[in-house]
Each structure stands twice: as structure tokens, then as C-alpha cells.
Amino acid sequence: MAITSNVAPAAAPNKQTLATAYIDFTDTGSASANWAQQYLPDLMEKEAEIFGNRTISGFLSQVGAEESMTSDQVVWSEQSRLHLSYTATLAGSNGLTLVATHDADGVAVGTTAPYTDGEHGMRAGDMLLVADADKTVKAYVSAIDSTGTVSIQPYGAATMTAAGIANGAVKVLVFGSEYSKGGTGRDGANKANFKSYTNKPIILKDKYEISGSDTSAIGWVEVSGEDGQNGYLWYLKAEGDTRARFTDYLEMAMIESEKAAGDGLTDLAALSHGGTGGAVTGTEGLFAAIEARGNETTGVTGVNPATDLAEFDAMLAEFDKNGAIEENMMFVNRATALAMDDMLASMNSYGAGGTSYGVFDNEEDMALNLGFSGFRRGSYDFYKSDWKYLNDSATRGLINAENTVGAIRGVVIPAGVSSVYDQNLGKNLKRPFLHVRYRASQTDNRKMKTWTTGSVGTTTSDLDAMEVHYLSERCLVVQGANNFMLMN
Secondary structure, three states: OOOOOOOOOOOOOOOOOOHHHOOOOOOOOOOOOOOOOOOOOOOOOEOOOOOOOOOOOOHHHHHEEEEEEOOOOEEEEEEOOOOOEEEEEEEOOOEEEEEEEEOOOOOEEEEEEEOOOOOOOOOOOEEEEEEOOOOEEEEEEEEEOOOOOEEEEEOOOOOHHHHOOOOEEEEEEEEEEOOOOOOOOOOOOOOOOEEEEEEOOEEEEEEEEEEHHHHOOEEEEEEEOOOOOEEEEHHHHHHHHHHHHHHHHHHHHHHHOOEOOOOOEOOOOOOOOOOOOOOEOEOOOHHHHHHHHOEEEOOOOOOOHHHOOHHHHHHHHHHHHOOOOOEEEEEEOHHHHHHHHHHHHOOOOOOHHHOOOOOOOOOOOOOOOOOOOEEEEOOEEEEEEEOHHHHOOOOHHHHHHHOOOOOOOEEEEEOOEEEEEEOOOOEEEEEEOEEEEEEEOOOOEOOOEEEEEEOOOOOOOOOOEEEEEEEEEEEEEEOOHHHOEEEO
């Protein structure tokens, strides 16, 4: 079945007022706007809200929190893993070269940079599990030389080759240590490590302007808006729309932004705003943080990868490797939400007439409910919610429809809070995994700042106009991104 849409693109806001936006009272040829005739038309004054609630903000308020900051950047640290496990190369039957797959910030660097002695936590006397694709062998660390090469001996054979592990790539896990009687203590000690991350706020601005004469012009259309504005003054709607759009930008910027490469964007000659802050450097948004430090899934079954449990089982396996947080919120687009509903509905055997009863609280004489808000798989609970931002054709839905290969189907966010060390405050704090930091002090709060200039209302200048300014300075903190999943 194909659907043909005859919906014309909605008019977008303009910088100027156009004649085409209003009825022409002198047009005698227009069937819809012929006011030269002697008969009074049935005038419907109320503006029709054909797009419902047009705003998309609210996502961050559901899954995170907001907190003030007084610096140009926010720095936080996260714990490293407790146990020692490595990717390594086995050579010469009993020699291990541990491979650094990630740098100090946890960024993948490939499999070509070996550790040197002292950079890893393995020590002589450790007991190991060494595994390749075919076998797992227990071994003992007999020595570590100055180049970082680890000499090991299998417990059940003279060499690793004889024990069944061929030279090449292996995985290694330290599971204990063993020493003979009367020996000395350990060689060296392992120290706790942590990863430090930083983000900086960006400044967002917008402005609404109208001449003093137009503020007193009464329109024939009764306006309405998301902020509750109503009446026959058109500037009330225009100002309200600007404010609502800016509020959406505050959330969209926290979701989509990324840091600029190098020293930032410096070719800004066209922006003659007199700023002295230097380059535009960007900030790390939600998607960028997950792509850099979290997990991504592209599914396993093609067009609708959420139509079976295989993808979720793969996600569970990845979550098991990380924080294993049981409760997770899923914000997905419409196609993925429906695919999940179909998948969950198919899990139950069908009853009389092909309708599922009982388990899904459906009865024969009621409307069949095939929409599911959540489910449990293994020890994990998933709560599903539609994300308007991914569906609306005026926001991410437009981009997803154009670039289907790189479309974002949804995001999985852990519920609850994390304990982190805040270097600005100098103590451990419990915060949601996701929260917004905004600039504020006793002098100025830049969370959502607005002010009016001009000669309309309270006079601040000789400008015969009203200018409403909007400003915010904020950034997003994504803690524990290893527990997040981006669904591509």
C-alpha cells in the first residue's frame, strides 16, 4: 500500500511581512477573498491549529536535570574499570604483547599500539585466562621485561601452542595471583585511574522586532499560540512563536551540537556583532557524546531491525559489559515504535479469531490494544516513548526522511543517577546521567534571559519599535555515555 501526501509545505517564518500573508480587500477576482461583493461572508476568526502543539521541547526535562555553573567549562571525572582485561598478541609460544586499544581518554586507537612496561596493570605472579576463537587456557605470568613483553606459562602444558592456543590475537583476563612459600611481596602496585571529560557552554540568541505602529494594529484573525497568547494583536502571536522556537532551539542544540575541529570556526567576518570571545568552538551534544563514548546499533534484520529480539539481545550483551543499569528509557521514531509493538504482539500466541487476550489485558468486547509502553527482557526493563523530534517533518523527521541510511531511529538512556566527582565543587555528587549546565551567578542568570528595548511600553531608546531579545548560555553533560545506545 502506498500513501500519497497532498499536504503542501507549511509556510515558514520570514524576516519581513508579505502581502501574500493577508487577505486583499480590493481583490474582486479571488473566490476566497472577495470583499467587494455585497454579501457578508461567514467569517471564522479563530486561527486553526492544524499542526497541534508545534513545539518539541520536553525531552531533556524528562530524562535529566538542570544546574547552574559559573565557569567557561565544566569538568567531570568517571571511574575506570576495576578488573584487568586486555587484547594481546601471542608470539613465540609463550610471549604476550598487550595491545592498547584505547588511549587515556578512552578513545579507540586501533590495535597497533603496544603497551610498554609500567603502562598496564599486569604483574609477575598473575594468573590469566587466555582465549582465542577456539580455546581458553589458564596461564601464569612468569616475567615482564623492560619492553613490556609478558612471559607466560600455561598450567597444563609446556607452551601455549601445546596447550592449544595458536600465535596471533588473543583476549586476556587477570583472575588472581599465586606465589611460592617464603617469597617476597608483589612487584609494584596498581593505582586507581579515572577518565576526565570536559564540555563548554555555547551562547544562543534570538530577537523579535516590530514597529511601534504595528503593535497597535488590530487584526481580523484571533491568534493563538503554545504560550497561551490570544487576542487580535498579531505581534502577540509573532513574539510568542519566536519565544517558543527559541525554547526548542535550546533543547535541539543540546541534542545535535558537536565540537568544532582544531581551534574552532574562525572565518566569521560576516558576523559583525563586535564580539571579543574569539572563535566559535561548538559544544558536545547528546548524539555526539554517544557516538564518541557510547554505543551505536544499526540493527540486525534490515529495514525494521526492531521487529525481533535479536537486536535487543545484542544491546543487552553490550549493556552487560558496561554498567548493567536495569531500567532504560527508549525514545524512538514512529516506525521503530510500531515495529516494537508488532514484535511484542507476536510474542503471545493468538487466541480466538486471531486476537491476543489475557497477557496483554485485551478482551473480546473492547478495542484491541497493540501499543506497548515497555517490556522486560532478561534483567532489563525498557520503557518506550515516541519522540516527536524524530517524527516531525519540520525537525529531525525531515532529515531522517532524506538520509535514510544515516537516520537516527531513537536513543536508549539509562534511568536513575550516577555518582561523580565534580572538580569545580571538589566533592562527589549524585546526578542524573544527563543534565544541562547553564551560566548563572548572583549578578546574572543566563538560563533563559529575555529583555525588551525600544520605545514601545517602557522606553529604553528613541527607536520607534519594540525589540524582544532572548539569550541563553548552556551545555549538556553526558555522564556514563558507555551506558547509552544510539539507534541508527
